[in-house]
Amino acid sequence: MSGAGPGGTRWAELWQVLPVVALLAAGWFVYRPALTGTFLLDDLPTLGDLGSVNDLNSALHFILSGFAGPLGRPIALASFLPQASAIGLTAEPFIRINILIHLLNGLLVFVFARKLGWITLSDQRNALLLALGVTAIWLFMPLLASSSLLIVQRMTTLSATFVLAGLNVYMIARARLETRPNSALLFMSLALILATLLATFTKENGALLPIFVLVLEATILSPPQSLSRLHWRAWRGLFLAVPAICVVVYLFFKIPYTDDIVAIRGFTASERLFSEARILWEYLFNAFFGWAAQLGPFHDSRPVNGLITEPWTAVAMAAWIVVLGTAFRIRRKYPVPAFAAFWFLAGHLLESTTIPLELYFEHRNYLPIFGPVFALCYLLFRIEGRYRLFGRVAVALYALLNAAILIGVTSMWGKPLLAATYWYDRDPDSVRAVTTLASQQLSKMGPDTAVGTLREFVSRHPEHAYVRIPELNLACILRPHDDHAALVSELKFALTSVAHMPRTGEMLDQLLSTVVASKCDGVAAETVADLAAAVMRNPRYNRDVRYNQFHAMLMARIAKVSGHVDQTLAHLYRAIGFEPSDDLYMMTVTTLVAAERFQDAREFIDDAADDLPLMPLKRYNSKRILEELLIYVNEAARLADDPSGSDIGD
DSSP: OTTHHHHHHHHHHHHHHHHHHHHHHHHHHHHGGGGGOOOOTTHHHHHGGGGGOOSHHHHHHHHHTOOSSTTOOHHHHHTTGGGGGGTTTOSHHHHHHHHHHHHHHHHHHHHHHHHHHHHHHOOHHHHHHHHHHHHHHHHTOGGGHHHHHSGGGHHHHHHHHHHHHHHHHHHHHHTTTTTOHHHHHHHHHHHHHHHHHHHHTTOGGGGGHHHHHHHHHHTTSOOOSSSOHHHHHHHHIIIIIHHHHHHHHHHHTTOSOOHHHHHHHSSOHHHHHHHHHHHHHHHHHHHHHOOGGGOOSOOTTOOOOOTTTOHHHHHHHHHHHHHHHHHHHHTTTSHHHHHHHHHHHHHTTTTTTTSOOOSOOGGGGTTTTHHHHHHHHHHHHTOOGGGHHHHHHHHHHHHHHHHHHHHHHHHHHTSHHHHHHHHHHHOTTOHHHHHHHHHHHHHHTOHHHHHHHHHHHHHHOGGGGGGHHHHHHHHHHHOTTSOOHHHHHHHHHHTTTOSOOTTHHHHHHHHHHHHHHSOBTTBOHHHHHHHHHHHHTOHHHHTOHHHHHHHHHHHHHHHHHTTOHHHHHHHHHHHHHHOOOHHHHHHHHHHHHHTTOHHHHHHHHHHHHTTOOSSHHHHHHHHHHHHHHHHHHHHHHHHTTOGGGGGTTO
16 A cells, blocks of 8 residues: 555656646647748847857857847847857757747746646646646747747747746745745745846846736735734835836836937827727737737837727727726636736736837737736636536637647748748738848849839838838949949938838948948948938937937948048047947947057046946946957057057056
8 A cells, every 4th residue: 555655646746747748849849840930120130249259258248238128138148149150140049949948938837827726726636737728828829929939039038937937936935924934935035036137137027027926916816824914015015016116107207208209109108008008909819819810020010099080999998997997896806807907917017008119019928918818718617517628628629729820820930931921911011021021032032023022112102212222232232333323312312201210220331331342333431421311310210319329330430431530430439429338449449549549549448437337247348348458559559669558557
């Protein structure tokens, strides 16, 4: 008898583990066709400097030079270092890691859902089945595919890893409140602090972790009996309510938008809130009923929704108010539906409210959709009587349907030209879709096809004429001796009034590189400068600090090519005035050294050292780079036999 018990226990544990392993294996199988995908959207602009990483110092520079968010997202950038050798060559190593992170998150979702199942169903076997159902639906949800297949969105999924890990550790520690309240509170606090920091420095919406926990405490979890009400409220206030209030205050101070933001984005704060009210309902619909035809990475052509002009916007706003009010009233009697509503909205608090981001991205649902998925499975598992089996079969069949649709989605992503063609056919008004298609056509079908696609798009959308800059670039590469005057003239006229153009500066920078590398009749560095000047007369461009800085850097490059040192330095100083960076420091110092202005270089370094970043890691890196630049200046002065080089080593 004594030997049967442990053996039975081992078999029971194995029975619990095997379905999870099978799910994760199926997840790999379903996502594997996408391994042949490519870089899209912000992938290369964000990771471009990865190719220059060859030692510890360059790795540290890459990690701390991020610009995707206000914190730079250093942990996310560090995760790309093992794939440095592949940047610009193949996307497969990046996509493979992204898929593995998604599978890891699937495991964490399973553990979390199981813990919630134990609480809500009070039955371990049903909790296990519930967790498997939740994991399967979430893991195979087509709406979440872009979260893993857009390479740079590793920032989203890896941040979610830390959030989910923090939630699981929190739940483990909280289960011990009744027996060891002091140690439990300590581990709950540490889990929240550490996981929130790790998640936030991966992507800023990791700061929502305390709010997710607050949602749990307000709905599914009951107040502990081992602590006094005052003690428990004090802890919740400090670790949950205060962070939540800080987030809400931060969002409140984002409104109203300045005229500059409105000019760039094309919507006011109120218009964004109205639009997001409808978009959140669309997210839910596409999550549970969406087909591959409705999904994809490009949604930049989406119109802004007004409250007065669009009656459905008012309906959407009213519906969310009703949902919030109902959820608050039923949160204790019917905790799971209330949990789903609060969790979904909490997950969208940063990216779908007042921060002036673009309106629509599917990856924003990566964690928020967990709440509705859990509620759906819970309600189906609560069915009793003769229909009990129906609920379980429905969850299984729905997960299989999701997996089948997802295979179609990932297979298409794995064929870049096919995917680009499909996305453009689905949304022929998307600038991103047409430029992606033209890029794929250039590499697979030749330049004439790519140019034809761009011209056809501009003929329908003259407000996006800036996409003809790549056409001019291609013409200079393929037909350098043709007459390009007409296209240049058209661009000079159009660039002053075209619509929002976030990539225009990069397009001009690429054109300058082409012009410098090979002669192009009628197109010189001065031509690029004229086009850049036209861009800066456009209020949709010149009101953005980042674009102004990029413009100053571009003009510095043009001046340097033309041999105008003083102009180069003036543009670099202007760029630094917008926001100092290590790259700008290096460009400025090397320019001064090339002109043998060694003392000016030393004085510049001294001034830069007085204006170091506040963030400790960035401060350390900037200080290290400035010290290395000083050594470089002194060595260059010595080699040039400069009299002021006598203070080497000071």
